[in-house]
Amino acid sequence: xxxxxxxxxxxxxxxxxxxxxxxxxxxxxxxxxxxxxxxxxxxxxxxxxxxxxxxxxxxxxxxxxxxxxxxxxxxxxxxxxxxxxxxxxxxxxxxxxxxxxxxxxxxxxxxxxxxxxxxxxxxxxxxxxxxxxxxxxxxxxxxxxxxxxxxxxxxxxxxxxxxxxxxxxxxxxxxxxxxxxxxxxxxxxxxxxxxxxxxxxxxxxxxxxxxxxxxxxxxxxxxxxxxxxxxxxxxxxxxxxxxxxxxxxxxxxxxxxxxxxxxxxxxxxxxxxxxxxxxxxxxxxxxxxxxxxxxxxxxxxxxxxxxxxxxxxxxxxxxxxxxxxxxxxxxxxxxxxxxxxxxxxxxxxxxxxxxxxxxxxxxxxxxxxxxxxxxxxxxxxxxxxxxxxxxxxxxxxxxxxxxxxxxxxx
Numbered sequence: 001x002x003x004x005x006x007x008x009x010x011x012x013x014x015x016x017x018x019x020x021x022x023x024x025x026x027x028x029x030x031x032x033x034x035x036x037x038x039x040x041x042x043x044x045x046x047x048x049x050x051x052x053x054x055x056x057x058x059x060x061x062x063x064x065x066x067x068x069x070x071x072x073x074x075x076x077x078x079x080x081x082x083x084x085x086x087x088x089x090x091x092x093x094x095x096x097x098x099x100x101x102x103x104x105x106x107x108x109x110x111x112x113x114x115x116x117x118x119x120x121x122x123x124x125x126x127x128x129x130x131x132x133x134x135x136x137x138x139x140x141x142x143x144x145x146x147x148x149x150x151x152x153x154x155x156x157x158x159x160x161x162x163x164x165x166x167x168x169x170x171x172x173x174x175x176x177x178x179x180x181x182x183x184x185x186x187x188x189x190x191x192x193x194x195x196x197x198x199x200x201x202x203x204x205x206x207x208x209x210x211x212x213x214x215x216x217x218x219x220x221x222x223x224x225x226x227x228x229x230x231x232x233x234x235x236x237x238x239x240x241x242x243x244x245x246x247x248x249x250x251x252x253x254x255x256x257x258x259x260x261x262x263x264x265x266x267x268x269x270x271x272x273x274x275x276x277x278x279x280x281x282x283x284x285x286x287x288x289x290x291x292x293x294x295x296x297x298x299x300x301x302x303x304x305x306x307x308x309x310x311x312x313x314x315x316x317x318x319x320x321x322x323x324x325x326x327x328x329x330x331x332x333x334x335x336x337x338x339x340x341x342x343x344x345x346x347x348x349x350x351x352x353x354x355x356x357x358x359x360x361x362x363x364x365x366x367x368x369x370x371x372x373x374x375x376x377x378x379x380x381x382x383x384x385x386x387x388x389x390x391x392x393x394x395x396x397x398x399x400x401x402x403x404x405x406x407x408x409x410x
Contacts, residue, residue: 002080005036015067016194019063026058031050035050057073059072133161205347206345210347212383217377217395219374219403221241221402224405241375242355243299244402245402253274258270260327278291289309326348329343332354334355336357338357340354351391359373
């Protein structure tokens with residue numbers, strides 16, 4: 001019997017997906033595990049994988065937007081009459097009070113219609129820790145001597161696909177985190193992507209629902225610069241100032257749990273885990289991948305993970321679960337020469353740290369003028385959760401760690 005393929009809900013905020021292009025055409029044989037099309041969601045570009053064997057009989061939209069749970073394609077036996085199924089689907093859609101699809105599920109009847117199967121939401125976890133990969137990806141990995149356990153899958157359900165092997169081969173196992181300056185758009189009207197729509201909606205919700213206030217402090221970075229120079233003298237180590245800032249924030253949050261919190265309406269949630277989101281610039285705006293358990297990570301671990309996540313963000317390969325669960329966010333524009341700015345809180349966090357550039361300033365000490373390295377940071381606070389004195393105490397602790405970096409390594 002022919003199987004109807006619907007647009008899956010690939011993230012918790014996704015309302016529609018945009019078909020970028022089909023990798024298969026009508027009449028092509030399809031095997032379970034084949035990639036049918038590329039779909040742009042509100043957070044990433046993902047691959048639509050088939051869970052059926054047969055022939056691709058029908059494609060509803062060649063390119064463009066498709067609402068979640070709408071019909072994308074039909075797979076069945078060669079020559080099978082699929083039009084009756086499509087007609088039945090249209091009747092069900094036209095019927096009053098249709099049953100909404102909150103999340104995709106496998107092989108569930110829709111309003112008395114035929115049995116259909118929708119691809120499950122992507123997840124990095126695998127059943128019984130089994131590595132999922134397509135046959136082609138397995139073959140390519142074997143030819144190139146790549147251990148699949150070291151490759152992050154970006155296909156449905158965390159499945160490793162051809163693209164993952166190609167990306168792994170091109171960058172090696174230790175990708176570098178380079179600054180990405182978004183390309184300038186062409187003149188005229190530019191279509192708004194799903195990602196940009198989501199960014200606009202979430203920032204509007206944050207700015208107009210959470211009463212923001214801001215605290216700015218200047219940090220002396222002389223000792224931090226010396227510590228970084230000593231650590232990076234090892235040719236196998238490359239620690240950035242941002243890595244130190246992330247580590248210092250994690251240590252300060254452990255001492256000030258009221259900052260590592262979120263407004264829940266009737267309650268304030270005090271988060272036990274410290275999961276720091278790191279804003280990454282992409283063409284459509286900002287993505288915020290999350291470092292889980294940041295306070296338990298060393299500087300080198302932070303450096304490697306930020307590099308991997310930043311590259312995935314720029315390539316739109318981040319999985320939804322890699323951008324959820326944040327309890328605090330850091331946005332650093334220092335590499336662009338911005339000395340000071342204020343940021344909008346990344347809900348559900350109660351605070352965001354905006355980090356400016358490190359600059360040289362003239363100061364006078366004991367009657368002598370000399371230069372010192374300084375950095376300005378601004379803490380955006382949700383006043384429903386954090387009061388001024390609470391935010392100030394957090395910044396004082398952060399200052400102690402940044403100005404005496406050895407203390408945060410103890």
